[in-house]
Ligand code: AMP
């Protein structure tokens with residue numbers, strides 16, 4: 108998608124602080140971290156949100172969930188972390204490219220919403 112912020116980050120058009128990359132996935136530090144460690148994990152192939160996941164493309168989501176614990180371990184999140192994906196306006200999704208937030212580095216709020 109030519110007009111997508113995260114596609115531009117994946118393509119190197121917009122700089123980011125990359126923490127992980129493979130053929131399917133790109134991960135980088137959130138520009139406005141909400142926790143000491145705040146990383147975004149995104150599929151390289153554009154999908155708008157969780158709503159766009161189908162039996163045909165869900166393999167990349169499984170792969171993302173294999174990569175997330177490896178990133179968490181590399182970041183030293185030994186006491187745990189939270190994985191969040193905001194989908195649509197009620198969830199406050201601001202970037203319409205599927206992404207998973209990894210939040211950690213401190214005890215997190217027990218209320219999720
Ligand atoms: P969401 O609100 O779930 O759509 O999350 C979008 C996230 O992208 C927010 O946490 C923003 O801080 C983050 N963000 C926006 N622009 C950038 C950028 N250029 N580099 C890194 N993170 C960004």
Ligand code: ZN
Nearest residue numbers: 111114153204
């Ligand atoms: Zn995109």
